[in-house]
Each structure stands twice: as structure tokens, then as C-alpha cells.
Amino acid sequence: MTVLIKNGTIITATDEFKGDILVKDGKIDKIGANLDDVAEMTIDASGKYVFPGGIDQHTHFNFTFGESTCVGWESSDAAVVSGTTTVIDFANQKVGWSVKDSVDEYLEEKVVDKACCDYGFHGVVFDPNDALFKEIERLPEYGIPTIKLFMAYKGHPYHCDDDSVLKALQASTDAGVTIMVHAENADMIDVLQKQTVNKGITGPIGHAISRPPVVEAEAVHRAAYLANLADAPIYIVHVTAKEAMRIIREEYAKGTNIFGETCTHYLTTTVDKLDLPDFEGAKYVCSPALRTQDHLDELWIALKKGWLNAISSDHVGFNWAVHKHAGKDSFVNIPNGAPGLENRIPIIWTEGVAKGRISKQKFVELCCTNPAKINGLYPQKGTLAVGSDADIVIFDPDYRGIVTNENSLHRVDFSSYEGWEQIGRAEKVLLRGELVAENGKYLGKPGSGKFVAGKPFGLCYDLR
Ligand code: URP
Ligand code: ZN
Ligand code: ZN
Secondary structure, three states: OEEEEEEEEEEOOOOEEEEEEEEEOOEEEEEEOOOOOOOOEEEEOOOOEEEEOEEEEEEEOOOEEOOEEOOOHHHOHHHHHHOEEEEEEEEEOOOOOOHHHHHHHHHHHHHOOOOOOEEEEEEEOOOOOHHHHHHHOOHHHHOOOEEEEEOOOOOOOOEOOHHHHHHHHHHHHHHOOEEEEEOOOHHHHHHHHHHHHHOOOOOOHHHHHOOOHHHHHHHHHHHHHHHHHHOOOEEEOOOOOHHHHHHHHHHHHHOOOEEEEEEHHHHHOEHHHHHOOOOHHHHHOOOOOOEOHHHHHHHHHHHHHOOOOEEEOOEEOOOOOOOHHHHOOOHHHOOOOEOOOOOHHHHHHHHHHHOOOOOHHHHHHHHHHHHHHHOOOOOOOOOOOOOOEOOEEEEEEEEEEEOOOOOOOOOOOOOOOOOOEEEEEEEEEEEOOEEEEEOOEEOOOOOOOOEOOOOOOHHHOOOO
């Protein structure tokens, strides 16, 4: 299949120019002015931006919290329609299993027939034993160069202590594996949760009260010390607090190989949402907790300055009516996480680019290019270059709409952005040269998404 995209304004992490793109056999074959090749499909992109397909490197299609299990890969069309063509999902190690066997089973049972976008995985440690630390060295052989440990969530099966984080970091460094951590102090949270409940605060706002910024900042600092001790790079997922971000900035300046991302909701939604009446606040229970506006403002600056390196969704599809209500009597039991896969590209464009907080190039860097680099997928993914996969978004900046859950595809019973104005949208989306979405409609075939193997040493790229 050949596709010629004519007259668009091409945006990459570094450039902006008017030009045409020729796609052949799923790859970008030519980029230039006035291409006159004959193609099977020609798309007129006049007045549109053309940028690389988004990469969401932080989704949970298979997360459990207590008894609750979230919506899975059947909702991955929601990524595609919004302009995300690759997702890196967290694949849980099963207790007593290797990461490889756990991922293979997950792939076969829950992913292969359903994936609408291309995908990769981060392992998630559930069973930190010697076999696991040994296996970390082999993860790149499976195309999985990243693995996550949860420093938070005491009492949940995925919680890891410092000894596990340290051993994982030690195992990672020669293999070029990137250790990712959910950095929150689990013991501080445990104490504060009990004290908050004992004071009679049991509603969703108790979640934020028991997870103040210091809980995150302490764990980020500890993670930096552990990484230094192991002489390994470290990646902090979902940074929310300005204090935590400042530690990353300062540690990096001192020479620590530390990097971090933030997420759509931590840039756009404030903690007061947790105080909404009628248990509506439960929709906004995610960890770390939402923060006050001063944190949001500082995170935008951090992105602009390169102190944080990517924007992810941290998408978790827990329904409000059933799953979130597991915590009706105590916030401690509200499943953590919020949907956002479908909103990341449009909301970051609206709140970031259209409102002048970041440039179009920065948008591409944070939502497409850096996630590709971090996960060892660059330049196959994450950019528009000759030879790269033809994952391409043709974006209409003049579109105006209102986000509603009714018009969402994510199969969750609420949207965190209900009623928000949306500026711009993915008018057409190509995945490896196939037109898979148009004006919010998914046109592809579930199961057509492919696994993309990540190369090791992702964090060796220059992200700042
Ligand atoms: O609240 C969140 N973020 N839930 C998903 C799991 C995690 O902590 O990343
Ligand atoms: Zn997390
Ligand atoms: Zn997460």
C-alpha cells in the first residue's frame, strides 16, 4: 500500500515545515516538498499538522486493586482514535513465574486478538527473588528493556521493599535495562491512612490527605540514592509533586542518571476534585494523589525546561459504579487509577499547545519521541523520518469539541474530562501506513496491533 500525504505542516520534536510524506509498505519512504509520486491513497493535509503517532508508555490494561480488575485491551481502539499508535503496557509477573512466561501468557490470553495499536511491555515485579534479579539481565532478549517496581502500596502483592529495588538496579545496569519505580513511601502512607480513618475521614479526600507531597519526594530521593549506589539509571513514573520534580532536577544536575515523566491528569486536574459530593471524588483517586495548582504550574515549567521527560496517561479502566464503590466505606479500598488513554493527546494539545504552555515541538517530544527513546523504540517509532514506521497523525487544529463519556471509546463509565473543551483532534491516524482512524471513528481491525521489541539502553539517549 502506498499513501501520499500532501501539503501538511510536518511537526517533529525539532522541526516544523510544509511538506509531503510518501508511505510505502508501512514505512516512511520519502519526505519532501512537492512529491509527485503516484500512490494508492492521497491525503490532502492542507491546513493540518502532521506529526508522529503518539506513544503512551504508561498504561495498565491488567491492573488489580483488591478484588477489582480493570478494563483491558478491548479498549485499545480508544488510543488509536485519539492519535496514540503505540502503547507500552505494564505486564505483571505472576508469583512463582518468570517475567518471560508471565508476559507470554498475558500476550496470548489478553492482548494478541484485541490490540488495535502497536505495543510493547514493561515487566512489573510481583515476586522479587534471585531468579527474578537474574532474569532482569535477559529482558532485552525478549524485547522488554524496562521493568517497574512499586515502592508504594504496602499490603498489595506488587509492593517492593528497598532491598528489591536495589537488587533490581544492580542487575539492570550492565544489561541496559531501565528500572522504573512508582516512588511513594509505603510506610508513611500506611500510618497516615490509619490516622486519617481514625479521625473519621473516610471519603475520597482522605486519599490525598494520607499521600502528601513529602511521601512522594522522600521516595524519589531514596530511589536516587539507590540508583547511585547501584551505579544505574532510574526512571520515576508519574511525578506529581513539585518537591519530587525538584529532587529529580537537582540529582540530575549532580550527575545522577535520573529521569521522570508526569501524566495528563497531574498537569490539568487539581486535588479539590477528590472533595466532590456523592462519591464523585472517587473518580479522581489515583496515586500519587492529585495536587494543588502551584504544583501543576511547576510541572509545566519542568516539562518545558527538560527536567521531566515525557507525558503518559497512567490509564486504568476502573468503573465508578462498581469498582470504585469497593471503597464506599473507606478511601483506603478505592481502586487507584483513572482513565486517560483517549484524552492524553487531545488534552495535552488543548491545555499545553493551544494555551501556549508548550510548543508544538515540545508536545511531539513529550508525547511521541521521548517515550520512543526511553523504551528503545526510536527511530522506528516516535518520529517522522525516512525508514521509520508510518505511524502518522493528521491533526486538525481548528476542531472544537466537548469531551463526553458518551462519545468516548474507553469502555469506562466516566471520563475525568467530562465537559472539558477540546481544541484540535486527530482527523486521520495511520498505523504502519494503514488508515486506522478518522474523525474519532476506529476503522481498523482489533488484533492488527503488533508487538514492537524495545532495544536496551533506552536511557542513554539524550533526553535533555
Ligand atoms: O493510581 C494509579 N496510578 N494506579 C495505577 C497503578 C499505578 O500506581 O501506577
Ligand atoms: Zn504507579
Ligand atoms: Zn501506573
